Amino acid sequence: MDKIGRNDPCPCGSGKKYKRCCLDQNANPVGFTSDDRRLALEKLDRFVETELGAQDDEAWESFFEIWADQLEELNDEETQISEDFYDAWFLWDCALADGGRVVDRFLEIGPLLSLGERQYLTLMRETTVRLYEVVDLSPGESVTLVELPSGARTRVREKSASRSLCRGALLAARIIGRGASGQPEIEFGLLSIPELVRDQVLSQVSKQHENYRREYPEATDLELLKAAAPVLHDVWISALLDPPIPRLQNTDGEDLLATRVRFEVADPAQVQAAFDAARGLEREEEGKPVWLWSGGNLKGKPVILGRLVLEEDALELECNSAERAERGRTMIETLAAGVVRHRSTVYQNVVMDIRERLRSRRRESTAADSGGRPALPGEAVPREAQEALTLDAQARHYREWLDLPIPALNDRTPREAAKDPALRPKLAKLIRRLEGAYQGCLQADKPAYDPSWMWGELGLEDRSRPMHPPLLAHERMASLVPGLGELCRTVAENARRQPGFKDASSILTRADIRRNLDIQRFLRHREADQHNQASAPGEQVIPSLEPHIYLMTNLELHRRKTFWVDESLAYMLAKTELDLPGDELRAPFPCFALVFSDRYTLSLAERLLARDRQCPIAGYYLKAATIYVIEERLESGRGLGVVFALDTLGADPPH
Template sequence: MQQGHDLGRLIRFSQRDDVWRERLASVLDEHLLPAMEEFELDFEDLEELLGEQVPWTIWGCAFEDFLSRRWDPDGQNIIDVYLKRRGWSEEVLNRAYIEGLRDAHGSLHEVTDVKPGTSMKLRDLLTGAEPVTVREKSATRSLKQWDRIAVRIVPVRDHHVISGGLLPFSQEATDLLFEGLRDVLQLRKSQELRLTEEQLRNCAPLFSSAWLFTELPRILEPQSPQLANTDGEDLLFHQLRFPFAKGVLQSQVVAALDKVTGLEPAGAKLWNWLAPKTGNKKGQAQKKKAGLAYGTLTEGGTVLGTVEIKGKALILEVNSEERALRGEALIKDATGDLLRPPLTKIQTVEQLMREREDQTDESFDGADEVPPETLRQITLEHLDRHYRETLDQPLPALDDKTPRKAVRTAAGRKKVVEWLKYLENASAKKVGSPMADYDFGWMWDELGLGDMRQ
């Protein structure tokens, strides 16, 4: 612990009296017991699964909750009792921290600005209070803008610090926490989630539970995400190579493909195979499997696959067995005897990723010959082009709307803000890469959202 933030005497004091020891044990049970009973674990198991430090961080969250509570019948608080009896033994700064911790409440905060090794600005996502700048050294070296953390902000004389019980919250943990808070407060999904400080004090154990119920299943039962395409079909990448029949010219095959409904030209010898447009979106949604949907969208619709002519062959690429069968029939019907039967290459997601990693490694064999600043400039220019194109592409995260169209409504602006935060946060975490230095400010400004980046 940092000097001035030592709770050792207070911890020992709370263990000397049977009443306070039992009260602390009851608070610890509220934070830890639901998850440990659900997954049939004890505290030592948590150390083995989460590492030695993490369970003690959760213990610290529970202890800080215990320090802020008042107990019947006369509203006793352990810090008040401790300072009355042993306050003389504490240094001035440490006493100020302990007094601040008594009155602080836990909440979920968003990191809006970071000065590594010095300070960071935190926005309370649950009270709507104005952002607060806190002095902090160690955490600011790893936290990035738009990270979310559960922690207590503690006033200490003329500045603020954070408490020792800090838990990083993923989007999944955030969603679980918000769901739990809505249940406790009996709020509908349409109602804004805003809590008073007293409500947050009463809900403190939910933060530990949400974190544990997110992290423990991930460790105990690691699962690959269920990947499917937009038709709900298992991802299995197929490449069908149709050799030209003897004497057939590229122009003949191009002429045949240009007549096919559903093939949209995407280049001189390249076509996108598009799904037929239908208004039955509800029916389509029911077909999809739970998990991640993999697909490509254009302004013309969902891309089922690509068709390309290379040399003396036509190549069809799709991402499922079902589409491979449909695509093969489509090509045969369109070209007749211009093509011979296809040779098929099939790859799983893992195989395709390994192949692309190998290709990337080969492409960077000579990377050391490129000056670092030149490589950085090339990367940033590529990102500029990529993100400028992205602003005009429909995105699943925005209900298949382009960012420019989504910001036209209040609900759409909210989704675009979350999307931009996700991009910026993910990029900042690529430490050592030029991507970590990319400035997304122009995207916020171009979409008219610059004032929401604060």
């Protein structure tokens, strides 16, 4: 983790400078361990049970009051998330009758605590739930968050959520500035807020802050945020039990409402003649008594306004809004005056139907893992062709999108918004959401369009880009496997001292690696360690090291010759087709590495990995691609081996 400057924003997310927030706490040599945390919470729970049972019950009823009759609809995981959120709120945020909080009373009159237990409780006392947007992830290791609306940036250690979240996701979380790992950590889980209610939740929290500030003008920012925590839980649980649906409108701006208007018909022949002669009515199919009613919408574009079906002595008009149905009824009663009589008008709420289907789908809660996208019945177009067509269409669309007025940008185009300081943050959020959609498509093994080029095109700062060059695959392996780097350096130096070694051509073969006693001894020790790690929960088990040793040793043998490929050169190489006879190809060194960190190359690799559902880093953003080129001795002559090492810089080793 990078060192935090005194004047940098505090990583706890408070919005204060580090020196005025957690610096003194972090300077304290007394930290806490996972055991300290567990024991502190056990003691705190017993204290609540024996001393504050009535207050706990009262707070529970108030917290879940409006959802009491629906809580059983939550599945086990959702129930656990909800209960954990409540527990944290009651312990750290809820104001008791005397104005104090549970943790304060516990620290004052509770049992004796170790230094570590007290340190944990003291740090947690200063936490609360805040809204964050995900800007970057290192799978299995960390999540980089931006607090809303302050913009304070925080990188938290988080193993599980970093594998399930996507860029642009909105979440509510409680972050402790210094967890058991010594880094910021998420405490008591997190709430994932649906994109559809993003603006709503920001507005609700803002109003809650205003109301609380009016009622308690002397309240601190921390107290204000603690009071707003239940609002965030209500938004989250509402999205589960009462799924949000976007406002659905037709092209006239009218709310969608499936409407059927029924009439009695006294003279079907006269009605048919009237409809056939009417302007704006046209038979759907020759010879059948079905007419399409067309006209212009608010923008003057021709649209289908309704459908009329005549069956003997009954006529039915179908429209997608109440307003169109009313206009259609007037038209029919004018065209067929005297021979039709209105019987009924029936409405079907489309939004309610969609919401009920979503709720039913949750109740069924099927979580079968398909293991990739199955082929559709009759699917004749090859996958590669489908992906190429889809990505080409999306590329054209988003190139045009940059110059189209966007409602979310106050009807300004993205190019115009990029030049407006007030709109730039909104534009950045839109791009992050597109990046989240891209990652979601990768994880679902669907054609995925990478929008990251928009940052540079619009002159915006991409805050997910690393501030410094990433570690290369061999450097990462050396950091993940203790002793591996030193082993490879030692083997390489010994090989260089052997008679007949030539800088221009000598290479250690795979057979040389298998015969080397130091390497085999190291591998045997590692195998024993891996066996022990496999039984330890949460431990990362690294697959066979021999291929890595082969590459790393030869790279050391030739002094780690490494070339960083410029972004423009990488793009040119991707668009150039080279077809050279093998004997004309010359490598500058027997072993060297090429490093690609541009998004064009990494996106190609991400889409390739997405097809392999067994790959541990499939569906995640890559940070670096290290390409190793090594000359190999073949019976028929020489050959070039090319190995791609792709890395998310997360907990998983390069793939």
